[in-house]
Amino acid sequence: MFLVPLYSLSKIDRHSPPSILFIFLMRFLIARIMLGAGLIKIRGDQCWRDLTCMQYHYETQPIPNAISYYLHQTPASFHKFEVLVNHFIELIAPFLCFGPWRSIRHIGGTLQILFQILLIISGNLSVLNWVTIAPALWCFDDTYPLYKYIFKRQTYTEIIYCGIRRRIKVLNSIIKLFVFSLIIYLSIDPVLNLFSRYQRMNSSFDRFNL
Structure with a gap:
């Protein structure tokens, strides 16, 4: 909700860029995850x-799909490679x-999205x-190179009242x-949890359960 202009009734254009603060929070979120x-x-x-x-993952994950069966049959060396890729994507690429x-x-975002797509193809979470x-x-x-093929740049006329803008x-x-x-403050304990020896997963760190 904080990524769109408050004072405009038109579509977002290049003159109303999203807040850099909330762009940072989105990147911070994917890194934390x-x-x-x-x-x-x-x-x-x-x-x-x-x-x-990975020698056991495909048969023990939630609701394996048809492709999971074939990936489970791959050699142990390939499974070790998969674990190394997983560690790189989750521990370094963020x-x-x-x-x-x-x-x-761009490389960081691409790696994360491709990794999620591979998980979607190979399982069911x-x-x-x-x-x-x-x-x-x-x-x-x-x-980003793909954007010019996905989106077309357009300029929209904003419906605003200049006096109050x-x-x-x-x-x-x-x-x-x-x-x-506020979000940065509430993120302190979750970030400390990441580097704790007793890291907790899927836990709340404040009385509001945020």
Whole structure:
């Protein structure tokens, strides 16, 4: 809701860019999700450390699909390679989402989305993988190579009242800064949990269960 202009009734155009604060939060979210998943694997089970987990994953995951059966039959060496790829995507690639250059962020977002697509093809985790793709999209911008094939640049006429636009923009900025600060504050404990020896998964860290 904070990614669209408050003072316009038209479609979003290039003159009303989303707030950089909330773009950062989306990238922060995908990084937290993937790091959390990767770290708890490393800490939680020896098979992720000795690279054997994928030998059992396809037959023990929630609702294996038809492709899962064939992937389960692949050689042990391929399963070890899969675990290494998993560790790279979940433990290293999330940092690419904060890269100082667009190309690095594009690579980070692309890796995360391709990884989720592979999980969708090879198993069935319901909407989890689809939902995880959403924040990864915020690693991209208008310079991403595929965008010119997917979207067409258009300019829309904004229906606004110029007299109140500036005041609303200031108010909108204040609200965004407050919400951003609140989310960062509430994220402190979850981030500390990521690096804790006793990491908890799917837990709440405040009395509001946020």
